[in-house]
Amino acid sequence: MILIKSIKIIDGTGQSAFKGDILIKGDKISAIGNFPNKQAEVVIDGLGLIATPGFIDANADSDHYLGLFTNPLQKDFLLQGVTTIIGGQCGSSLAPLMYGSLKSIRKWADTDLINVDWTTVADLKKLLNRIKLGVNFGTLVGHSTVRRDISGEEIRDLTESEFEIFENSLSNALKNQALGLSTGLGYSHSRYIPYNEIKRLLFIVAKYGRVYATHLKNEKEGIAESVAETINMAKDTGVPVIISHFRPLLGFEAQFQEALEIIEKNLDKANVYFDTNSSDISILPVYSFLPAWAQQNGFERMLEIISDKDYRRKILEELRNSDIRFDALIIAKAKNNPYIVGKTIKEFAENRGLDAYEGILALMEITKMNSQVFYKNLNTEILNEIIAHPRAIIGSNSASLPDSQLILKPERAQKTFVRFFEIMKDKKISLEESIKNITAKPAKFFGLQKRGLLREGWFADMAILKDTEVINVMVNGQLTVQDKAVTGHRGGQAI
Incomplete structure (x- = not known):
């Protein structure tokens, strides 16, 4: 049992902070209130500190780089206050698999380094829970992952029998709590996928109340057209949509602004969000x-x-x-x-x-x-402007990997949420609203149960801050960061 005493609480709702005590039993928040006589095995003095829900990274790449296996602690996320990451982005996921092939993530990782002994999303979750991650991990179903298992490297339309196999695979994954479907329409294997193929699959996603994440087909001169097509998909199917790493490429700022206006003009007709961060570097x-x-x-x-x-x-x-x-x-x-x-x-x-x-x-x-x-091909000024957009959700588009000379880490892998707070402060946006944007907002969009708010009976995913600096972090009630250093405890769950 952990007792946090006399701490300022920002609960994730956007409402004003209040002072109180927080009692944690097991992996849940047991009570929030004032408990002057309560005893606990661990007591944290919250004087001068702020308790918030753990942050949620809406677009992480630790699965693509196999970092979930090579670096299960996921230290870079924990030290930023992140307790949950969302993977399976850009059409590529670790599951479901039909033949144990991870070809769809070869652009990110050396897939020869891992022995694939799972096929379904349920299998993957069991494996990750045996490994024990430092953070919670939720996954989308990668469209390219499933499609390439069915059709191989050939770029062609699916036959009806192949489509039925795809539909069954997607349905089973969603039954096992996959968060939705993702596409990577800008990549070679998905650039020519027919609109109706995705639309048909999204009706299944809609049936299970899940979401759709898409890497746009064209992020340059055709970005407005790509966004319009995405919005039409949301209108046609009723599925909530998030545009992955929505970004203004240098030389195409006018087209980006046109695409943003299309989103804003259609908010009454389509439930569309985008994920973003302040980094001006693309990893290609x-x-x-x-x-x-x-x-x-x-x-x-x-x-x-x-x-x-x-x-x-x-x-x-x-x-x-x-x-x-x-x-x-x-x-x-x-x-x-x-x-x-x-x-x-x-x-x-x-x-x-x-x-x-x-x-x-x-x-x-x-x-x-x-x-x-x-x-370095992104317009920083526009990126900093859209971070506070009502439809923006923060995603690092990065992985937490071991320190190594084999791969460069982008700054955003360690500073996405640090920079987010700096920008929001410059914009004079309240800390309560800033916290809501990286906790309750993504939790609600992705349908994460009992996460994203500090509430009694909800999971004890929590960041403890001094101003906006992360001091302590809890994941499912386990103290994973203490005094700005990782403890080594791995309390994450595959969700």
Whole structure:
């Protein structure tokens, strides 16, 4: 039993803070009130501190990078006050699987490093609960994960019998409390998925009262059209929608503002949100710099294409005519080539006697497409403005990984929620409202039961702050951060 005494309580509702005591038994909040004579095994003096619900990261990548297995404590999230992360984003999830293949996450992780011994969402949850995570983890069903198990690397329409297999797989996952469906329409395997395929699947999502998260098909000149299509999907199916990492790319700010206006004009007709953060860096798979026509049928086929003399000449011509700023590309991950991590593409190319255009193709070849780059290509001013938007939900779009020279960590992996508080303070938005935006708001959207508020009988996911600095964190009643340091306790659940 834990007793927190004389603490300022911000309960997540947006209402004014109040002073009181909080009693925690097991994984739940037992009582909130004033208990001057109550005894407990652990007593925390809350004088000068603030208790809030644990923060919820609406778009995390720890599953994509296999960090749930390699770094189950998830320290980077805990130290920010995050107690729940939502995965299965951008069309790729760890479950359901039909053949034990994790091909859909190859763009993020080396899938050879893990032995897949699960198939269903229920199996995955049991495994994660045996591992014991530091944070709670909820997952969407990745559209590409299921579809590629059914149709392989071939980009084509599904047959009716294949579609029925997909529908059954999705239904079973939703019965096992998957949070909804996600698509990665900007990626090669999903760019040409028919509207009606997604629409048909979303009627199943609607039946179970779940949500839809989508990585837009086009985030550049076609972003307004992509947002309009997403809103139509919400109207047609009635499913709540969240646009993943909604971001203003440099050079396409006007199109982004048009897309934002489309969202705002349709709020009475469609339940649409977007996740965002203040980072001005995109993390991109290296193959995404190929022309769209060359991004087809998996890594193996792409490597064949860039090895073909005529195709390569055509690709180089298109790269040279593009607006890509190669001096702004930093190699963040390079399978089997850790010595080049941290170099710019320009530096990597010059070391090989190549220009930057040939250099990026060489990176694709030596890593067999399994590499990523950081690209500083986002408008910071607009990002900071939309963070306080009524339809914004905060997502780091990052993973908590072990400290390693094999991969660069973006700043947002450790500072998303720190920067959020700084921006909200600059905007003179109350701490009560800021806390609501990262607790009750995402919990309600994703349908997380008994999380997101400090209430009696609800799970004891809690951050204890001094001003906005995280001092202590509890996950399901376990003290996981104490005096700004992780304790090593792993109290998370697969939810």
